[in-house]
Amino acid sequence: MGDGILPGLVKGLGTTARSLTRRTHTAEYPDVAPALPPRSRGVIALTEENCTSCMLCARECPDWCIYIDSHKEELPPTTPGGRARQRNVLDRFAIDFSLCMYCGICIEACPFDALHWSPEFEYAETDIRDLLHEKDRLGAWMATVPPPPALDPGSVDPAEVTAAAKPPRGAAGAGPRAGSAPRAGAGAPGRTRGDGPAARPTRVRPESPAGSDRAAGSLQGASAAAPERPAADRAVDATKPMPALGDTGSPAAEGDSTQVLPEVTPDEEGRE
Amino acid sequence: MNLVLAPWLEVVLRALAVLVAFLVLPLLVGQTEHKVMAHMQGRLGPMYAGGFHGWAQLVADGVKFVQKEDITPARADRQVFRLAPFVALIPYLVALAVIPLSPKVVGATVDASVVLVLAVIGVGIIGTLMAGWASANKYSLLGAMRAAAQLVSYELPMVLAVASVALAAGTLSLVGIGNAWNPWWLLWQLPGAVVFLVSALAELQRPPFDMPLADSEIVFGAFTEYTGLRFAFFLLAEYAGIVVMSLLFAVLFLGGWHGPFEPWVGWVWTLLKGFLVAVVVIWLRVSWPRMREDQLQRLAWVWLVPMALFQLAITAVGVVVFPR
Structure with missing residues (x-):
């Protein structure tokens, strides 16, 4: 028993006794909803109308977990004698959340604001294949996307x-x-x-x-x-x-x- | 007890009362440990079982243990392996039967109850030894050997500390010692009390003296191969041991049933003091790290035995100088 053991032991007792009287840090999650910080990354939501099937997100995705199918449609000319225009129509947009690592690069890459972060995170599944969210499910998350937080004081104008x-x-x-x-x-x-x-x-x-x-x-x-x-x-x-x-x-x-x-x-x- | 009962009925009732106390008090201590330890670590502890703050957590644990498969290893010494949990558990039941909560509230009145309690508690370790030997597992054997070494070291200071109290009271009966207690003993018997508490912790193999279990080194010591109900019995034995040691400490050193208010509430005082000691036992577990095997032995032989002998000398002087 060297020097300083006894004070150390007493200090240890004091520490535990003090934390006994203080509030606990336990998050009672299923009973009490967690207070998520702004810009929490829960799930990725899709605004289908904004998507032009440009494939930028799918190409930037490090996990290759975005699947996009589209075809071209011909639009009739708006003026008589005009040229018919072509337009991409989105057939399939799916994100496999069993592969996604929530880096958010797809959201950064999207030039048309078609992808958004939603703070919803309770979409666990018993079957891993159900984590592949097709575009209707991705679109349903849009309702949970919060409005963009206000700019910090002193930040650059948008x-x-x-x-x-x-x-x-x-x-x-x-x-x-x-x-x-x-x-x-x-x-x-x-x-x-x-x-x-x-x-x-x-x-x-x-x-x-x-x-x-x-x-x-x-x-x-x-x-x-x-x-x-x-x-x-x-x-x-x-x-x-x-x-x-x-x-x-x-x-x-x-x-x-x-x-x-x-x-x-x-x-x-x-x-x- | 003014009520006169048939002798056989009284025996049955007392036995039942002791059994109920034996099943309830350890669970109470266990639940207290769950909660106190959790809050000391900034957690909440069990919150679901039973609805209110997880009060039924240990009941749920018991149900779980009953449902589990009772496995006996193929190379084990089957008879000894199966018997071991009961050898570990029963001594504490016997000890609890003779520890008085007050002169009236006692399972069985025995003249030399101090000797009986100490002897019986020493038997419990044989259950651990049996378990370690019969499991045919090197970790079990290591744990059992450590437990045995620990018991040999700490039984001596413990007996010396108790001997000091018995000497001061002039009797070997727990009821007699409790009756002879007066507040000056808190000071007079202080070194003995410290020695008793430390060696009681070591006998119970509770942290910081849990080298025989040391789950980070030898899995779970002698209990490694146990499952289901037999494992639960070992755990129950540990918590029954805390109850027995805490009540013993309360009666020997804290005056048991001495306290304000009517004499008939004395048993409440004993329970209350015992509970406080149990909380201290839990507190020490939360706060202190495990001692190494050599530090364990050193503490016993270099510090506790001399301290206990010193206490014995003080007591002897006191008894001679201030005869009652």
Whole structure:
């Protein structure tokens, strides 16, 4: 019995006694549903309409567990005298979950968002052959696919938002011609979110054409956009009543929340 | 017991009561072990059997053991192999019969019950030895030999510790010792109590003294070849052993039925103290690693025997200086 054995033994007793008084870590799974983290990989769901049978997923799959059969169909010309078009029709789409290793490469590879992760995981079978999910079963999982989680604060804008925020080709020349202050990086791809409301581009503005009825407009307008940057709006209103909006007379832009306003000139944005 | 019964009826009733206690108390300790060990390890333990927090888990285990095939190995010494579980189990039944819960609540009143209990407990090891020898399996034999070596080492300090208490009380009767107990004994007999607890653990082959079973080394020691009900009897013997040792410790060192409230609730106090000791036995199992064979022997001969002798000397001085 060397030195330090007795304190060690007492410490051991203390540790076990302490954990006796604490909450257990047991997950009572069948009785209590587990709290799965977001983006849990349970099963792969298929939106059949989005699939073009391009075979990218099947080719990328490291396990070769995706089976796709398709044939070509001829579509009649849409205009008289036009050319008939061909289209892929999906006959079979199956994923063998007894082979799948849940790497998710097929979902990453799909260019048309036909494949999604669903957090459902309770599809064990007594016969391994039943783990081959055909397209109807894969399609049934779509109902369990959660909406995409919100972006983390500070993350890059989604690609479609960045693309929509880009000024159209006609407006691109306006900046140099006006000869104003340099753009504050507004709308540039890769700009991060959350760098203050004042620096944001005024790209989402469905509510009102003039500053006078701005309050009413924000009441009826998209509620997600309105409370985001009241400070910016107020700053703009103080200087001048949004000429861009008045000029275009934006009935076309109304209701389309991602529509960029074409005539927002760069010097205005710089002043914001 | 003011009620006068026919002698044969009284014997039958007492025997039945002891049998019921023998079947219920080990299960209670076993279930406590399930639950306490689980929570000490951050788990819940059995939750399904019986509905409420798995209270019937050990009953379910018993049913399972009954359903299993009773296998006797082809090369085994059949008679000895089949007899061994009972040799291991019965001594604890006898011991439980003479351990008093209070002066009135006792299965059988025996004058030298301390001697009887110690002698009978020593018989239990023969069951392990028989099992190990008859199994015709090297792991069984190794386990049995380790068990025997362990018993030889730890029986001595245990007997010395009990002798000290008997000396202090001036009687060999458990009822007499319990009656003679007073709170000062907690201090006076402390070294003896420690020695008794440690050697009781070793006799029961409970962790940290489970070298004879050592499932990571020798499968399951002497019980390797056993299945079904006979294996269940060995397990029952282990938990009955915990009950016997815990109650013995409660009566000898913790004053058994001494406690507040009416004298007639004394048996509750004994059971309560015994249960606490059983929980400590479980606690030690959860907390401490297994001792190596040489460490085991060293602990017994280098520490426990001298400590027990020292206790005996203290007791002798005490008895002479403060005669009752």
